[in-house]
Amino acid sequence: MKVLYTALLALLLFPSCRRQSGDIDSFLHNAESLMNEHPEDALSIIRHIDRRKIYSSASEARYALLYSQALDKNYVDVTSDSLTAVAVNYYDRHGTKHERAMAHYYQGRVFSNAGNFDAAIRSYSLAEDAASGTDDYYLLGLINNAVGNLHYKQYGLDEAQTRYKKAAESFHCAGAFYNEAMNYVALGAVANLEGDNTQMETVYRKAIGIYEEIGAIGKILPLYEDLIVKTRLNTGDNVSGIKRDLRRYYAKYNKGEIPLQSLGVWQDIYLRAGELDSAKMCGKLILKHRKSFTAHKIAGCYVQLEQTELVCGNYKQAYNYARQYIAVMDSINQEKEASLVLELEQKYRNRILNQSYENLKQHNDQQRIITGLVLLFSLSxxxxxxxxxxxxxENAALKMREAEAEKESLSRACRELQEQLGTVATAWIRMTSRSGSSSTPSRSVWSSCATGWTRPRR
Structure with missing residues (x-):
């Protein structure tokens, strides 16, 4: 009866579990469909899923992978691989090549955010190996771009250039032209560091052509400005021609207005042209809207203002700008130093964790071997x-059969003796009836008959 109650309870709970699992799978499917176009909505859906109601390993792995993807697409830099490890561990055993590639790619993103260069490269390599067996060129582009960024940060410019080229080719095959243009811009940055202005102009113009084709106009002006400053202004080209060309680009791409972010370029142009009032005006506008600029651009603005005041003979004001420049650079250096310390600490912790993981893995391997030997011995x-x-x-059955056979043999011998006894008795009766003797044989006769023989007649 207890077993019956248990079975009925399981039947009642099973549809509920299936329904909850189905609801979660439906939420995950909706999040996946929104991932590329509306990643913020995908992240919101996933964050409202109660992870405790996920009962299957497949759904758990899918949840972990989509959550990691949504966080990355929403520029949330995660440094713990607690989520991606779930996806990697499952898809390495049960997933398709594409799922394995995705899991290792986003684990590489986590390691990259944590500053663990070696672990990130290993994850990206595993992702690339798995993705190479698929036709997902977009994912291959992401992987190559990520590897290129890592090498760029480490000043491995040759490898970075190779990876950016592969990424651009993959994005072109995938039809992701915006990403393709971004990798041409990255190639231009590599060429700039190498001092190859010709190559920089070539790849920048490829990116500009793509931006014009897809309508990303806001990305074009910074490239033209960068080209003009790097290839013309710094090489002593005619300032009037540079100003004319820039205004032509502004008329084409920004309704003739100078963008706020371009004020630094014009401050430099005006200073080189000797138009000091205009240079001062650009510098003051930058400081007025300093929240819209990076710290490095603010520092550059102070340098330009210092040089402008020196040319004007305002040495006290130039000294003040120099002090403000030093203060900004000190702040930048302190932040950089603090970031470097945190990065080194993170790398040290990662190394300790990796060593602990290796030790634990070795211990677990030894435990598995010992457990296997014990199980093998127990099984033996x-x-x-x-x-x-x-x-x-078998021996007992054999002895039983032998005993049964012996019993049957004794029974058969007993029956034969009984039959012989009956025959002898009949013969004795007949003989006594003929001789007129008493019909009842004496005890000695019966005992002789019982032994199978008779005494000789007197």
Missing amino acids: LLIAGLLYLRKWR
Whole structure:
């Protein structure tokens, strides 16, 4: 009866579990469909899923992978691989090549955010190996771009250039032209560091052509400005021609207005042209809207203002700007130093964790070996016991059969003796009836008949 109640309870709970699992799978499907176009909505859906109601390993792995993807697409820099490890561990055993590639790619993103260069490269390599067996060129582009960024940060410019080229080719095959243009811009940055202005102009113009084709106009002006400053202004080209060309680009791409972010370029142009009032005006506008600029651009603005005041003979004001420049650079250096310390600490912790993981893995391997040997020994004892039991039962059965056969033989001999006794008795009766003797044989006769022989007649 207890077993029956348990079975009925399981039948009642099973549809509920299936329904909850189905609801979660539906939420995950909706999040996946929104991932590329509306990643913020995908992240919101996933964050409202109660992870405790996920009952299957497949759904758990899918949840972990989509959550990691949504966080990355929403520019949330995660440094713990607690989520991606779930996806990697599952898809390495049960997933398709594409799922394995995705899991390792986003684990590489986590390691990259944590500053663990070696672990990130390993994850990206595993992702690339898995993705190479698929036709997902977009994912291959992401992987190559990520590897290129890592090498760029480490000043491995040759490898970075190779990876950016592969990424651009993959994005072109995938039809992701915006990403393709971004990798041409990255190639231009590499060429700039190498001092190859010709190559920089070539790849920048490829990016500009793509931006014009897809309508990303806001990305074009910074490239033209960068080209003009790097290839013309710094090489002593005619300032009037540079100003004319820039205004032509502004008329084409920004309704003739100078963008706020371009004020630094014009401050430099005006200073080189000797138009000091205009240079001062650009500098003051930058400081007025300093929240819209990076710290490095603010520092550059102070340098330009210092040089402008020196040319004007305002040495006290130039000194003040120099002090403000030093203060900004000190702040930048302190932040950089603090970031470097945190990065080194993170790398040290990662190394310790990796060593602990290796030690734990080795210990677990030893434990598995010992457990395997114990199980093998126990299994051997069990098999030996079963074989002994089987042999004992066979021997017992054989002895039983022999006993039954002996019993049957004795029974048959007994029956034969009884038949012989009956025959002898009948013969004795007949003989006594003929001789007129008493019909009842004496005890000695009966005992002789019982032994199968008779005394000779007197």
